[in-house]
Amino acid sequence: xxxxxxxxxxxxxxxxxxxxxxxxxxxxxxxxxxxxxxxxxxxxxxxxxxxxxxxxxxxxxxxxxxxxxxxxxxxxxxxxxxxxxxxxxxxxxxxxxxxxxxxxxxxxxxxxxxxxxxxxxxxxxxxxxxxxxxxxxxxxxxxxxxxxxxxxxxxxxxxxxxxxxxxxxxxxxxxxxxxxxxxxxxxxxxxxxxxxxxxxxxxxxxxxxxxxxxxxxxxxxxxxxxxxxxxxxxxxxxxxxxxxxxxxxxxxxxxxxxxxxxxxxxxxxxxxxxxxxxxxxxxxxxxxxxxxxxxxxxxxxxxxxxxxxxxxxxxxxxxxxxxxxxxxxxxxxxxxxxxxxxxxxxxxxxxxxxxxxxxxxxxxxxxxxxxxxxxxxxxxxxxxxxxxxxxxxxxxxxxxxxxxxxxxxxxxxxxxxxxxxxxxxxxxxxxxxxxxxxxxxxxxxxxxxxxxxxx
RNA sequence: GAGGUUAUAGCUCAGUUGGUUAGAGCACUGGUUUGUGGUGCCGGGGGUCGUGGGUUCGAGCCCCAUUAGCCUCCCCA
Numbered sequence: 220x221x222x223x224x225x226x227x228x229x230x231x232x233x234x235x236x237x238x239x240x241x242x243x244x245x246x247x248x249x250x251x252x253x254x255x256x257x258x259x260x261x262x263x264x265x266x267x268x269x270x271x272x273x274x275x276x277x278x279x280x281x282x283x284x285x286x287x288x289x290x291x292x293x294x295x296x297x298x299x300x301x302x303x304x305x306x307x308x309x310x311x312x313x314x315x316x317x318x319x320x321x322x323x324x325x326x327x328x329x330x331x332x333x334x335x336x337x338x339x340x341x342x343x344x345x346x347x348x349x350x351x352x353x354x355x356x357x358x359x360x361x362x363x364x365x366x367x368x369x370x371x372x373x374x375x376x377x378x379x380x381x382x383x384x385x386x387x388x389x390x391x392x393x394x395x396x397x398x399x400x401x402x403x404x405x406x407x408x409x410x411x412x413x414x415x416x417x418x419x420x421x422x423x424x425x426x427x428x429x430x431x432x433x434x435x436x437x438x439x440x441x442x443x444x445x446x447x448x449x450x451x452x453x454x455x456x457x458x459x460x461x462x463x464x465x466x467x468x469x470x471x472x473x474x475x476x477x478x479x480x481x482x483x484x485x486x487x488x489x490x491x492x493x494x495x496x497x498x499x500x501x502x503x504x505x506x507x508x509x510x511x512x513x514x515x516x517x518x519x520x521x522x523x524x525x526x527x528x529x530x531x532x533x534x535x536x537x538x539x540x541x542x543x544x545x546x547x548x549x550x551x552x553x554x555x556x557x558x559x560x561x562x563x564x565x566x567x568x569x570x571x572x573x574x575x576x577x578x579x580x581x582x583x584x585x586x587x588x589x590x591x592x593x594x595x596x597x598x599x600x601x602x603x604x605x606x607x608x609x610x611x612x613x614x615x616x617x618x619x620x621x622x623x624x625x626x627x628x629x630x631x632x633x634x635x636x637x638x639x640x641x642x643x644x645x646x647x648x649x650x651x652x653x654x655x656x657x658x659x660x661x662x663x664x665x666x667x668x669x670x671x672x673x674x
Numbered sequence: 675g676a677g678g679u680u681a682u683a684g685c686u687c688a689g690u691u692g693g694u695u696a697g698a699g700c701a702c703u704g705g706u707u708u709g710u711g712g713u714g715c716c717g718g719g720g721g722u723c724g725u726g727g728g729u730u731c732g733a734g735c736c737c738c739a740u741u742a743g744c745c746u747c748c749c750c751a
Contacts, residue, residue, distance in 0.1 A: 227742075277749070280675090319751090351750075352675085353743085361751060424748095537751065561751030591709090626711035641709065655711070 228359025337370035367557030378494035408481015423512030592619035
């Protein structure tokens, strides 16, 4: 006999947790649908040919690969063994667990391109798997809640993502957050302008630490990453950007005026700000963050990240625009933009802030009816049936146990009301109902009972 | 992938320089004038101290290995 244990980086979700998780899922789904996104599900398992090469070399390593069924080792030769794991992998595994929802979505779009109404808006809420090293807020199996729209370059989509995120987080009660926005084109523009074209990634990694380590240390790091003194002196504008958005945009445009792509990026960004304003969003929690890069290499335009404030977790959502996601599946030129919410992290944030609605603590059962055996059982069963017909969540205690036990059960399950039906009550044709929170008991008629429990 | 840290009851943790039957709180369970839970009182069960080796007369404590959790970096939801 072995002790039971969970696979590394995975979790069980008990009833209390599931109630809260379901609440988060429901809120997200509700808003996605409100904005016209349609549901989609794709398999947990995909062919490795679909998955490999989409997330960079590191991503390939983080993919969970599935061993072929049957004698998976039958095709391996001694030669393969000498050539190392890559050769062997091709022969023992041809499927893997999906790593995110975007790539399977791209595959779906390509395979169904003729049926889909373009632009196609879909949302998808499913688990994904990464063979990463587990850490705080980071698991090997976790849910993503994606919403993407493909087949249009309209910046309305970006703006809608911004307003949609506001609505979702406000519905959840996460009121302190900021949507950081950047644009890959601006990053390219900056590197072009400072004379370090193509070094966007190094630039981002360094300036990302600006808040933490300060400007001097960032400049040191830039030197280490192969930027020269001239590059860095030209970068100074970035450290002194104006706070107000109008001034900020004009400074950026002036700074990047010699970079066509950079200017385009700023214009896109500005347009998003304008559209968000036209969409009547009051006090938008959006901020341009030039250090925002995001790991996934397929982003080409806007990049989003949502950060919860005053909590240790941080990033709870990310996304951006990709111009050629479906290109690797033979369908070039299809632009899309999407957002992904991390439920697990949102859960942790809400838990840390203690903002889950109180009624989620309670059982979904509203009434428990007692069971005192043969003499009273039929009345109890009848009562519970009537309550259910009324649409009231109710249950009967399944065994003829001591009343103490039945109350303990109701208490443990946090059922707010218990209807006590003993011989006395049945004779008098009354229903004795106890409020478990206050301890008050009252005798009611059937109609009064139904009324008092009505929502 | 690199580094740090922890592992003792279901949970959170004590456990002295190595020394006899390893403790607490919470949880669980039984009772408390038998038709009343959550608060009181009395009792009870439960740990081969993560796993495998080693040192020692003797290891929860020291050494090595291993596994898992947590944290930092990298990367990410």
